[in-house]
Amino acid sequence: MIGAVRRSGPWPAVLAGTAVVGAAGELAIPYLIGRTVDAFAEAFSTRQPAGTHWLALCAGAVAAVMLCESIGVWARGASGAHAAATLRTGVLRHVLGTGSAATRRFPEGELVTRAGLNAEEVGRAPETVTSALALLVPTAGALVALTLIAPVLTLTLGAGIVLILLVLRAFLRRTTTLAGGYQEVQGEIAARLVEALGGARTIAAAGTAEREARRVLAPLPGLRAHGMALWRANASATVRSGLVMPLLEVAVLAVGGFMLAAGDLTVGELYAAARYAVLGASLSTALGHVSGLARARAAAGRVVEILELPPVRYGSRTLPPGPGAVEFRDVAANGLTVGDLTLPGGSVTAVVGRSGAGKSLLAALAGRLVEPERGTVLLDGVPLPELAEEELRQAIGYAFERPVLVGETIGDAIKPEPPLDPAHAPLRPEQALDPARAPRRPEPALVPEGPLADAARAACADVFIRRLPLGYATPLADAPMSGGERQRIGLARAFAQGERLLVLDDATSSLDTVTERQVGQALTTDDRGRTRLIAAHRIATAARADQVVWLDGGTVRARGPHHVLWQDQAYREVFQGAES
DSSP states (O other), rough: OOHHHTTTTTTHHHHHHHHHHHHHHHHHHOOOHHHHHHHHHHHHHHHHOHHHHHHHHHHHHHHHHHHHHHHHHHHHHHHHHHHHHHHHHHHHHHHHHHHHHHHHHHHHHHHHIIIIHHHHHHHHHHHHHHHEEEEEEHHHHHHHHHHHHHHHHHHHHHHHHHOOOOOOOHHHHHHHHHHHHHHHHHHHHHHHHHHHHHHHHHHHHHHHHHHHHHTTTHHHHHHHHHHHHHHHHHHHHHHHHHHHHHHHHHHHHHHHHHHHHHTTOOOOHHHHHHHHHHGGGGGGHHHHHHHHHHHHHHHHHHHHHTSOOOOOOOOOOOOOOOOOEEEEEEEEEEEEEEEEEETTTTTTEEESSSSSHHHHHHHHTTTHHHHHOEEEETTTTGGGGGHHHHHHHHHHHEEEESEEEESSSSHHHHOOOOOOGGGGGGGOOOHOOGGSOOOOOOOOOOOOSSHHHHHHHTTTTTHHHHTTTGGGGBBGGGGGOOOOHHHHHHHHHHHOOOOEEEEESSTTSSOOHHHHHHHHHHHOOOTTEEEEEEEESSHHHHHHSEEEEEEEEEEEEEEEEEHHHHHSSHHHHHHHHHHH
């Protein structure tokens, strides 16, 4: 939360400044009104005009308080938006920087809730912290002012303030716990909803929409229970703190009344004392700020759990010249024991095995999408953790069974071009709102040449891309694609990116037989001589490979050419089960 305050720009300073000036004005108003009353009372008794300058000072103080309040409203909104945006960006970058660790630890809906709703609640920390601390200013000022008027009144007010602080402390603890439970249930509902949306077609086909809706909303009674508990805690604290203020004011007025009767106070001083009692008890109005502080604290705890996930660390080494040889040295991870395994540079290695044998995990280890629990993976003799991030990602290209396409256009999804000049820089807010102020951007080529087109042709994607209205410049949102077409775009991205190693995790499963054969031909006859690791289910893929790694029961059962392994009945059964 302190970090959110620090990263919310200049607005906390503005909030603090307006709070202090506004509190000073509020403290001055009772004194000025008291002097005004006394001046007009004296003028009435002497029948001579007086006290107008005190009235003018009162009006000025009121105007200053109103101005500070107006600026404070603006600053509170701006500080919350700035802090929430900064925190969201940081959380998003951290989640992406942890690789698959975040999605293994938290469901996707839970991550969205924490990075969205919870980050926004933490973003309100600058407002709640500053506003709560600002209430201490009139309280401290009231104590000082009452001490100057009559020390005995200070003791009366101090006793009431201690009671208010005890109520607020208990309320903060209770509300933090309840808000944390409320947010946990919110995250659980969001996680279930994301799961349901991912399987929407299956749910519709099975006719289980009602049952799935009940499953998603099953935690709702728990959410209601936490909400009601929050309401009861707030109501109870409001009643208790609300009783303190009038009792405190009555006590101060009673003591002050006796002092007025004894001639120790003037009428104006008694009025000022009553007003200072109200200002000193203004801590009782902090329940709203304390409630926001409690929600921010609970949300901060949930966000911190994400930020504590260790990010992927990269080294600074570059790769020496080499063919892209991959070495596994005594590697084990997540129940898979690879041991020692070598993928010769420029070779094609197929990884086969039954479902759950670890094919995808082995592929992820080869490209450092997963860290081994034991051992080391090397590329051309360099351990992967010692490579610089850019060096690693340029060396290895990936293609997955269900690729996620990123970028604005088809061409960006295959090979995004880095910005070369200011015309490619992201638009500033004013340019986004006013297109006339935006810089002119060069039009992307409909039919580009070079590595991008070569990669698309190798993946058998060039033909259908050219048929699109804008070719490679077609926006992804305007290019509905089948599963096979998306896989071909993912393959093209791998071909365009990987300079030494291509890792294909069942990346041809949605292709028709003819296209799969063409892509397989491109893989086995790669003119750039890259090493290829293919997690495969089809016999044809294994048959074209230089070597096959057969996984069974979390270990490497055998490796060698496909025609040699084919003599084993258990090896043949792997493909019979897959083909069926």
